[in-house]
Amino acid sequence: MTSPQRRSNCPLAFALDLFGDRWSLLVLRDLVFAGKRRFSEFAASPEGIATNVLSDRLRRLEEAGLLRREPDPEDGRKVLYSLTETGFGLTPALCELVLWGLDQQPPGTPGPPAQLVEALRKDRDGAIAALRRKHFG
Amino acid sequence: MTSPQRRSNCPLAFALDLFGDRWSLLVLRDLVFAGKRRFSEFAASPEGIATNVLSDRLRRLEEAGLLRREPDPEDGRKVLYSLTETGFGLTPALCELVLWGLDQQPPGTPGPPAQLVEALRKDRDGAIAALRRKHFG
DNA sequence: TGGATCGATTGCGAAGCGCAAGTGAAAAGT
DNA sequence: ACTTTTCACTTGCGCTTCGCAATCGATCCA
Structure with missing residues (x-):
């Protein structure tokens, strides 16, 4: 292999080879911001990714080392995905x-939680540090 | 229409609808960092984009308002592309x-000009401001 | 006027996509 | 025990997009 x-x-070309498509970064988004961890949670996002595509993306992202995949110890049917560093x-x-993306749409357009947007705009690095704590303690 | x-x-989904593919951001890269302005310059980048795909991406990016397209006043065959704000x-x-991407590869791997990388690492916002001046005076 | 250059477009086979249906293993319900 | 449901996929199919090579019309140059 x-x-x-x-x-x-x-x-940049290296990065795009790993996740340069319309779906990979949305999976990452769900992990990073929404804290989703399961297949069905990703599938339930409003963009409506097809399950075969989702399955493929999760596999690729795992191969690339961007996320980890492990069986749920409490339920043999379930699988838990989590972010790597x-x-x-x-x-x-x-x-x-x-x-x-936010700057491209008229103000007032529905989007992510206002609190997150606010935090990102006025203290980006602080907001990222907070997210890091959420994922890695 | x-x-x-x-x-x-x-x-994020909005952004990916515009340039969520393996090529669009490489064209942007050539504009932003390399200052390329012509079709043949983009086509000459080491990734080797096919001309039909390049043509399509330039069209889409122009439609999306990310770049401008104008005939070269000095040569009727040529077209000049430039960044919008x-x-x-x-x-x-x-x-x-x-x-x-730089962090994912072992140090010493060939890549962008070391001077740019240095500038980006120690003063990202300053480096971006310098690029802005290059494009918009 | 003939040839080169430039920014495309065309044709074709292969790969990837969206959509719907189906699968197998494990859990939950009765 | 047995059936049903849940979960994480996989399969099949038609359509779109891709990479690649060839070609095109318009323009410039000798």
Whole structure:
């Protein structure tokens, strides 16, 4: 098993090879911001990812080391997904993308919890540190 | 002509609908960091984008208002692409993705100019301000 | 006028997508 | 014990997008 070849030595191209599609970062979002941990929770997000695509993305992200997959010790049917430190490292990028997206829509448009948006805007690094604590204590 | 429907009211999903693929952000990268302005320059990047895909991405990014397209006044064959303020607004996100990508590879791996990387690491906002000046005076 | 350049478009096979239905293992219900 | 439900996928299918090579029309240059 040889790791797939890189398109170039650009770190951005490397990143896009791992999650440059319309779904991967939404799964990361659900993990980072919403604290979701299970297949059915990701599937229930309003964007409506197809289950075959979700299954594929979870596998790829696990292979890439961005998340961890483990059986739920209390229920043999369930699987728990969680962020790795590497995966959480994308949080600053996610935040910038969210802030950019917010700036593109007229104020008042429904979106993420106002409290989170507020925190991100006035103290980005503090908000990220708070998220880190939530995930890693 | 009605604008395509959004998958959700999430600003990240909105962003990914515009450039959530393996190529769009590389075109933005070439504009923001390399100062490329012409079709053939984008096509010459080491990742080797196919010309039909490049043509499509330039069209989409222009439609989305991230870049501008104008004929070269000095050569009727040529077209000049340039960043809009909206497109440049993605620079912080690009930088975070680049920094993340850099952290995933062993030090010493070839990549972007060391001077840019240095500047991004120790004064991200200053580096972005310098890029802004380069594009908008 | 003939050839080169530029920014595309076209054609084609392969890969990936969205959607709906189905599967197997494990838990819950009776 | 046995049936039903839940859960995390997997499968099948038609459609879209992809990568790749060839080609195109318009424009510039000799």
